[in-house]
Amino acid sequence: MSTGNNIETEYLELNSKNEWSALYQRIRSQSQKDGSSCVEAVKPQNKILNRYRDVSPYDHSRVILQRGSTDYINANLIKVERANRQYILTQGPLSNTYSHFWLMVWEQQTKAIVMLNKLIEKKQDKCYQYWPSKMGAEHVMNLHDVGLTVEYTHLEDHSYYLTRTLRLTDAESGDHRDILQFHYVTWPDFGVPTSPAAFLSFLTKVRDAGALEEDVGPAIVHCSAGIGRSGTFCLVDSCLVLIEKFGLNSIDVKEILLEMRKYRMGLIQTPEQLRFSYQAIIEGAKQLTNQNQSLDHIAETNNHINGDGDSLKTNKIGVTTGNSVEVDDTSSSEEEDDGPPPLPPPRLDSLLHRRNGELQPDRPLPLIPNSVSDQCLNYEEHDNDEEVPYIPTGPLPTVPGDEEHSESDDQENDPRSESPASGQSDQSNSTQKSSSYEVRQRKRAQRKEHMEAQVRDMKRRQQSNEQWTQLKRSLYIPLMIGGTLLLGGGLVAYVYYKN
Structure with missing residues (x-):
């Protein structure tokens, strides 16, 4: 698979001519011409169920609730037929709609929720906390109006995103399902992630969980309005699926986005989000290329060792046919890395392109590199509109780090980073490390409170x-x-x- 492809050529041309805003406006104008009706959304009884007055679900694709006091929720079912992908895009639940949200999860047989925003951003309420604040049966959330309960059972902290397990139970039948919630905590509103690498690693985790497969209910993807960050996530995933199936030159990003906008208005809200989508697609395609080259190398090595290519057996990654190896489309696009990630490089403050609240003229992006790195990720209130694409250096990390974790923290908390020679030194400094660990724990507890x-x-x-x-x-x-x-x-x- 060649890296010189139509999408990369298009990206370089748009970047050299600084035409991202013009392309975004053309997409916006075209989708407005194809807009559908939103009659249900503007009914008096439904207006209070919308987070924003100018973001309404189209009637033809809206999700219809089957039980409860209303059949309305601000959500649309998005279909990308060629990729065999379906997503439900919705707004961040309100205090008067979070029970409707969980009813939708139950009725649509959803396996996972992808949350791309924080509850509070820039001191504004962006989403109601629709899951229990603490784990355990004693903190279960009762949704009497829809006959469901929600229990928080498990949490995994991956630095720049969290994975929660939430048990959803139907009170009438007693049936329950464990729902995964993938919560990306470092994506600013109207902005983009700091690097495609971190985003692609997150997407891989969602894929590996089987949440996007066609044999389960559609994944529910939401941010605050359910159009900007959510649209970016779905566009990148669909395009990478099509590249895996039909090749690198098989996609037209603009046409795919226009097709998705027929199901829900306003997907991708800024030229920067559109530009980042191209970056992530190109970077993901290069990762797929490297994976295929590795498979070819493995096949050649096995042929040399065995002396007979026809004797090769099918393995987990590829399917052997004669002397060649074909990639199994059902396998993950990236293998999970069990090793500790490298530390990110320092932030480049000189790249800020917004000053004093005024938008500066767009500057051309750097060329898409072979690898990029994430930077300075944390849970605190650092998300803002000053985020710009990052000029990468160094190798591609699989999972970026957290500013709360220094290199010494990683070594002392991750047993995989220890060596036999370090045992005596660690033992002599155990008291100091224990003290610093307690300080970090107290700081984290204070931030949580x-x-x-x-x-x-x-x-x-x-x-x-x-x-x-x-x-x-x-x-x-x-x-x-x-x-x-x-x-x-x-x-x-x-x-x-x-x-």
Whole structure:
């Protein structure tokens, strides 16, 4: 498979001419011409179920709930037929819709949820916490209006994303399912990840879990509005599937995005997200090329060792036919790396392209490198619109690190990084390491408590705002009637007095 391909040529041309904004506007204009109706979304009883007034689900592709007090939820089923992919894209649940969200998970037989935003971003509520805050049966979340319960059972911390296991139980039948939630915590709103490498590693984990396969219910993908970051994730995944099936020159990114926009409005919200999609697709295709070359090398080595290519047996990665090896399409696009990841290089502050809140003219991106590296990932509030594509150096990491973990932290926490010679030194410094570990634990606990306090405060303010809104609505009609009667009475009195 050649790396000189149509999509990379298109990327380089767009980059050299700085035409990303123009391409994005053409896609936006074309999709607006093909727009469908959103009648259900604007009904009075459904308006309060939408997070944003200008993001509504199309009627023809909206997900219809089968039980409960309403059949409406702001979600669409996206189909990419050639890739045999289906996704449900939805908004971040609200306090009055999170039970509808879980009902959709149950009815659609979804295996995994892909969450691409934080609960709070730039001090704004972006998503209601729709899962229990603590693990254990005593903290189970009861959804009485839809007859479901949610229990938080397991957590895996992968530095820049989290994997949670949530047990969803139908109260009537007693049946339950374990739902995986892949939570990407370092993707800023209206922005892009710091590197394609980190994003592709995350996508690989979702794929390896079987969450995107056609024999399970569609994965539910959401950010805050369910169109920008969510659209980027689905576009990259679908394009890489098509490349695996039909070859590197088989895709037209613009046409695939236009096709997806027929199911849900506004997918991919900025030229930067569109540009990052191209980067991730090209980088993913190169990884696939390297994997295929490795398979060919393995096949040649086996032929040389065995002396007879026809005697090769089928293995997990490839299917042998005579003297050749064909890639099994059902295998993962990347093998899981059990080794510790290399540390990321320092952040390049000089790459910021937004200053004082004003958008600076776009500068051409660097060429897509053979490998890229993630940088300085953390859970704190560093997501902003100043994120720009990163100029990479060094080898491609499989899983980037966290700013909370230094090199010494990785060595002391990861048994795979220890050597026999380091045992005596570690033993002599055990007291100091234990002390530093306790300090880190306390800092993490303080940050967690601070975040929980913020969430509680946001919930309280949200409930207060909802109560005030309901009060205003309840007073609106009586005030209108009273004002009309007063105005009419005054007019009658004036006419009577004048005559």
